[in-house]
Amino acid sequence: MTSTAISSFDEMIDDQGNVRxxxxxxxxxxxxxDPKWMSRQGKEAESFFRRTGITFNVYGEAAGEERLxxxxxxxxxxxxxxxxxLSRGIEQRVRAINAFLHDLYHKRxxxxxxxxxxxxxxxxxxYLKQMVGFTPPGGVYTHIVGIDLVRTGADDFMVLEDNARTPSGVSYMxxxxxxxxxxxxxxxxxxQVQPVSDYPRALxxxxxACAPPAFAGDRPTVAVLTPGIYNSAYFEHAFLADQMGAQLVESGDLRVVDGRVCMRTxxxxxAIDVLYRRVxxxxxxxxxxxPDSMLGVAGIMDVYRSGGITIANAPGTGIADDKAIYSFMPEIVEFYTGEKPILKNVPTWRCAEADSLAYVLDNLADLVVKEVHGSGGYGMLIGPTSSKAEIAAFxxxxxxxxxxxxxxxxLSLSTVPIFTKAGLAPRHVDLRPFVLVSPGGINITPGGLTRVALKKGSLVVNSSQGGGTKDSWVLAE
Structure with missing residues (x-):
């Protein structure tokens, strides 16, 4: 990735060179x-991550599938x-997304x-027709939400993406x-930094709290469904199950018995009351x-629709991740909350519309173009850092x-310092706060996952594209 010439807001140093x-x-x-001691600590952190097994899998990599x-x-x-x-804006947006999903699958x-x-x-x-007319237990569609934020100025946080399907990264946080x-x-x-360690217990x-009313009981049985060890986020699936005291299950561990989804013991x-599915x-x-899937449970949708289990997140929530839907989020927030959005969207051109398409084609070299269902930094074009041949192909x-x-x-994404051999150096970042939703309310963990583009000038923060992570501190009051 080549360096960009966009001036950025530095979160640590102001324009006069003073520390904020x-x-x-x-x-x-x-x-x-001592810089040498700091360097040793950095190597110790890498060693810790390696010993702990904090890796992710990269699909399509011939040289190896696991990376640190x-x-x-x-x-x-x-x-x-x-x-x-930020919390007020995130809560407003998540409330609107849940109301929006209910409306899409009911009266529209x-x-x-x-x-x-x-x-x-x-x-x-x-958009799943199987969800039309059905309301999940407690009316909650998005039990776990990740809202990707970018910063462009002192008071300018903007939502880059909504992750309402199966947001990942909380284990790294x-x-x-x-x-x-x-x-x-x-x-x-x-x-003094606000803690994040309560997240697994809060989850x-x-x-x-979202268990079906008929089976809630005093201690509902919760399980985490993983596709298996070769999934890119398997470490997180196992980590969260362990931290919650829940069972980690794969499809072979589950079957429908007497109208309930049950796990082998x-x-x-x-019987399982709540299935946190990562499938x-x-x-x-x-x-x-x-019909060829070997990762799910045959008949689980019938059990779900009959009230026998809660699936988190609800099937069909992926429509809220759609980047074409994202472009309408200001209208969606106002429609369901009656309020102006606290958090802004990034200006977006919908290429399905003729006028927008014409503008985008004329300005490809200056724009970022994304697939509406894309993720992980794949299938996108960053015009300013692309060659003429790449732009022509796109x-x-x-x-x-x-x-x-x-x-x-x-966007001129904000920068924060990273540690290098030469000392501190600015790099572009985004932020993914994690939100829990239940009938009792919305819980936002202070901070979230900061993803950082470790390459100088790069705007791509995804770990699959060479990015890294750092601890996110929200200062105590």
């Missing part, structure tokens, strides 16, 4: 440390006041009101904090979706299927 208040306590501590998650030990720091505003009032065109649902594989506390315990006595409580089959919709039930794909793409300006 958020970083004042940390920078004072950092300047007193690059970790940078300089924290990304957010003030308490900044977090308060937003379409009748002319706020959302019917075409964004037509032939959209993420937790392990990053544990690693930092193990390496620099004295630092946390000098800088367990939130999922249990040493004492026979035991995509298409593979969830071979009797309902992909233009052919765009002309062939314009409704498969949206385009956005190349």
């Amino acid at each position: 208040p958020a970083y004042a306590g940390y920078r004072q501590w950092y300047d007193a440390q 998650i690059p970790f940078d030990m300089i924290p990304r720091i957010i003030t308490a006041d900044e977090w308060k505003k 009032e937003i379409i009748k009101a002319g706020k959302l065109p019917e075409r964004v649902l037509a032939h959209n594989d993420a 937790l392990e990053n904090r544990e690693t930092m506390m193990a390496m620099f315990p004295e630092l946390f006595t000098r800088v 367990a409580r939130s999922l249990a 040493t004492r026979g089959f035991k 995509d919709d298409d593979f969830l039930d071979p009797l309902t979706f992909n 233009e052919r794909k765009l002309r062939a299927k314009p409704d498969n793409y949206i385009a956005q300006p190349t």
Whole structure:
């Protein structure tokens, strides 16, 4: 990735070269440390991650399928006041997404009101007809949500993407904090940081609260469904199951018995009340979706619709991840909350619309173009860092299927410092806060996962594309 010429907001240093208040306590501590010792601590962190097995799988890699998650030990720091505003905006958006999903699968009032065109649902594989007319237990569709945020100025946080299907990365958020506390315990006595360690317990409580009323009981049985050890996020699946005290299960461990989804145990089959599934919709039930799937449970959708189990997140929530739907989120938020959005969207051109397509084709060299169902940094074009040949090849794909793409300006993503051999150096970042939703309310973990583009000038923060992670600090009040 080549360097961009976009000027960026630096979260640690202001335009006069002064340290911003958020970083004042940390920078004072950092300047007193021996650089050689810091370098050794960085190597120790890498060793810790390797021993713990904190890796992710990369599909399509001939050289090997597992990689170590690059970790940078300089924290990304957010003030308490900044977090308060972000939290209000995140909660507003998540409430709107849940209301939107319920409406799409019931009365479709937003379409009748002319706020959302019917075409964004037509032939959209993420919209599941099997969910029409059905309400999940507690009315919750998105039990776990990840909202990707980018910062472009002192008070300018914007939503880049909504992850309402199966957001990943929370295990890295937790392990990053544990690693930092193990390496620099004295630092946390000098800088007061809001904790994140309660997330697994909060997740367990939130999922249990969403159990079907008929089977809730005192302690609902929760299980995590994983596709298996070759999935890119398997470490996270196993980590969360262990931290919650839940069973980690694969399709071979499950079957439908007497109208319940049950898991194999040493004492026979035991009914599951809540299944936190990390399997995509298409593979969830071979009797309902992909008949060749070996990753799901035959008949689970019938059990689900009859009230015998809660599936988190609900099937069909992927429609809220659609990047064409994303472009309508300001209207969606206002329609369901009656309020103006607290968090802005990134300006977006819908290539399915003729005028937008014409603009995008004329300005490909300056824009970021994404597939509407894309993720992980794949299938996208970053115009300013692409060659003429790459732009020409992408233009052919765009002309062939314009409704498969949206385009956005190349943002001046904020930078935060990373540790290098030469000292601190700025790199671009985003932030994925994690949100838990239950009938009792919305719980937002302070901070989230900061992903960092470790290559100088790169705007791609995804770990599968060479990015890394760092601990996210929200300062105590």
